[in-house]
Amino acid sequence: MCETCGCTITPGNAHLVKADGKLEHTSDGTASIEVLSSLLHENDHQAAHNREHFSRHGVLAVNLMSSPGSGKTALLEATIEALGSEFSIAVVEGDLETENDAERIRAHGVPAVQITTGQACHLDAHMVHDALHEMDLDGVDLLFIENVGNLVCPASFDLGHHANVTLLSVTEGDDKPSKYPVMFRAADLMLLTKSDLLDVLDDFDTAKAERHLRELANPAEVFTLSARRPESLEGWLGWLREAVAAQRAGRELNPSIQPDGAALHSHG
Amino acid sequence: MHELSICQGLLRQVEKVAAENNAKTVELIRLRVGALSGVEPPLLERAFEIARAGTLAAEAELEIEEGPVVVKCQECGASSAVPVNNLVCQYCGEWRVNVTEGEELLLLSLEIET
Numbered sequence: 001m002c003e004t005c006g007c008t009i010t011p012g013n014a015h016l017v018k019a020d021g022k023l024e025h026t027s028d029g030t031a032s033i034e035v036l037s038s039l040l041h042e043n044d045h046q047a048a049h050n051r052e053h054f055s056r057h058g059v060l061a062v063n064l065m066s067s068p069g070s071g072k073t074a075l076l077e078a079t080i081e082a083l084g085s086e087f088s089i090a091v092v093e094g095d096l097e098t099e100n101d102a103e104r105i106r107a108h109g110v111p112a113v114q115i116t117t118g119q120a121c122h123l124d125a126h127m128v129h130d131a132l133h134e135m136d137l138d139g140v141d142l143l144f145i146e147n148v149g150n151l152v153c154p155a156s157f158d159l160g161h162h163a164n165v166t167l168l169s170v171t172e173g174d175d176k177p178s179k180y181p182v183m184f185r186a187a188d189l190m191l192l193t194k195s196d197l198l199d200v201l202d203d204f205d206t207a208k209a210e211r212h213l214r215e216l217a218n219p220a221e222v223f224t225l226s227a228r229r230p231e232s233l234e235g236w237l238g239w240l241r242e243a244v245a246a247q248r249a250g251r252e253l254n255p256s257i258q259p260d261g262a263a264l265h266s267h268g
Numbered sequence: 269m270h271e272l273s274i275c276q277g278l279l280r281q282v283e284k285v286a287a288e289n290n291a292k293t294v295e296l297i298r299l300r301v302g303a304l305s306g307v308e309p310p311l312l313e314r315a316f317e318i319a320r321a322g323t324l325a326a327e328a329e330l331e332i333e334e335g336p337v338v339v340k341c342q343e344c345g346a347s348s349a350v351p352v353n354n355l356v357c358q359y360c361g362e363w364r365v366n367v368t369e370g371e372e373l374l375l376l377s378l379e380i381e382t
Contacts, residue, residue: 030382031289031380031381031382032379033285033378033379033380034376034377035285035375035376035377035378036374036377037374037375038373039274039278039281039307039373039374040274040373041277041281042277042280042281043277120270120273121270122270152306153270153306155306156270156274156306156307157270177353178353181355185355212353215353215354215363216355217364217365219364
């Protein structure tokens, strides 16, 4: 892996950080060292290791991110019910405390490892790596990583997953992408959840939510669905089927976080 | 909160580079933090004051270069500086753009005492 290039250097900003890598001594005895590496270098390194591990096992890893209470676990339960006979599914759950979500998933006959982060507001690649030691990935097609409910910090940490799915429940407000641009910019797919409540909410406009996503230069698909309405899940399930098929065919997906950096990496 | 984890990662990198260069202490750490990086420089500075204790950088100064967000339009090819939550071309209004600056989260350089 790249030790020094810095994953976030793009052709556009490279001129800002040009370095010759030499150690320059100044007259007062101090030395200046050009380093030029990503502050998330340790995490990115572990994430790349995780991604190789997933791909070696033929597993598609999907990172679910949203505010607390937007329905990540309910969506997983409905997804397991719909796809459980088609794919072998496993789940990593992230929360500050409790085993509750992992227990909900296990009740559907799917293996789940709970990560309790204590006070930490996000999962990182090392936590996911540790959780993988408790999980047998042989035969697994689809691994969901349910991140800590938080629209800020999880967006900054690559876990080694293949795609970011960001949920926005219709009870939250359609301007969330504008308020939390870093999170929604990272989305490879946006799901507008709890759509069964749209009938009683007159202040959520799904078209506006999508427009705010486009204003972040994000071309991600958007599906509106409710975990309580199985028929509304078709777009999401179709997206998952395609992604699993792509992974099996060796067309590995990469999350859209810092895509230029990732591109630079693969050619560097 | 995540500024503290990022700071701890930063200090591990700093200590590694410092040790490789036989540093007695680290005097200055230079970073570049883009507006779309998800990291707030003032929070990073406060986390740094806590995290640096007991490291080679215990007395180090943190210098953060903050960068603007710049997008390059896929349609008209123009580059424009934009607000973090409105990444559309300022010339033609197109949203299909590439972010060319603003996502950096970089350790640029160190000054050490040998």
